[in-house]
Amino acid sequence: MLLRRAAVVASRHLFNRSYAQSAAALAPLEEDPSVLPALEYLDGFPRPDPKHNETILAIPRSASGTSASEKERKAGRVPAIVFEQEDGQHGGNKRLISVRTNQIRKLVNHLGRSFFLSRLFELEVREGGFDVDGDEGSRFVVERVRVLPRKLHLHSATDAPLNVTFLRAPSHALLKVEVPLVYRGEDVSPGLRKGSSLNTIKRTAKFLCPADIVPPYIDVDLSELDVGQKVVMGDLKVHPALKLLQSKDEPVCKIMGARVSDQRRK
Template sequence: MVLSDNQDVLNMFPHGPARIVLAIPRPKSGKNIAAKERKVGRVPSILFEQENGQEGGNKKLISVQTKQIKKLVDHLGRSFFLSRLFEVEVRSEDGVVLEKIRALPRKLHLHAGTDAVLNVTFLRAPSSALLKVDVPLVFRGDDVCPGLRKGSYLNTIKRTVKYLCPADIVPPYIDVDLSELDVGQKLLARDLNVHPALKLLVSPDQPVCNIMGARASDQQKKSK
């Protein structure tokens, strides 16, 4: 994502404290139970642990509010939602807070035709946890990028990059600086500026973006 395309999203969810997601306990699983939950405006969800980047146990069945999750996904976009820590506040039917759990959305299942939220899986994120996260990239500096100012264009190869992150240092996004890129130059995964505690889980030589020459359509316009 180029910064100028979606500044509102970043303003809405800057780096900072976890936002609250409301939930209630769900005693059973199964297709019939899930269908009933969706009919009353809830999304069947699961909380579980991940140890050293591997999915573990300690599963807890919950249901979250459909309207709240849909609003978050619509405003943030899927990749930003899946890289954001939330505080899941589990309440009883009469509103009593039973448990507060810091968690990271791990999987989001949407209906293929309507984009309705069908399921959400959350990872518990205590300070001791190491979490695999596909962190979204935000491209900045396009307004002063030498290559772009010459009429070339940005070829975005990766929109997210996977890291193993300590739970206290999960970045909701990574800034990618384009301000010094000229025509033909590229940025690799190893060039990204991240906290030293983050472990890159893809090849450091994997290209993230490059500055390409003018598109064929643009060249044809100039020749006319």
């Protein structure tokens, strides 16, 4: 048993140093998480703002389908599902729940849709229901777990939340996350100061992230970019334990010079 645990620790250590594993090794580890080294956010990289820490309240839901979902929405609730992370999406430990419409709407409005989908929350599922105005309802807790919102469906006209999918996110989980990109340094970029324009190609980047260090966003530094220069996925500065799931040569943005016809008009 000691040899087996030592092998698990060595495997995790290799992931942190080499960042290159087989697909099988990237699945959630089923060993005792206490034997795995903890990962923490590093200085200089974005970390979640604690002011947005919030427990999402939920109640169990027995029925599914269009009619049942409409009844939930009319009652001020959003139909939702909680899956095991990644592989559990196809019939794993699935739980049907409903969450408060006003709570999900508030979080999405405060954070933005992309940032909501890259942030972990505590989810508390309670028997006995809750009032749409925020009454906590029964204190009998069915499940309390950290989750990552995986999918969010909004009404096309009103942006009201229609349904949400969550993934359980224990510390040993590895999560595929579309992390928002935040562009900085426009005011000092040599190319932009010359009157060129920024061609924003990507708004998110897909990474495989250990659950304890999912970044809320990734900074894209434009401060040294001149006309014709670009940033590619491989240029993004992230925690070394994150694994890029896109080509490192895929363009993120480019400083575009003025067209010849535009220069002649001047």
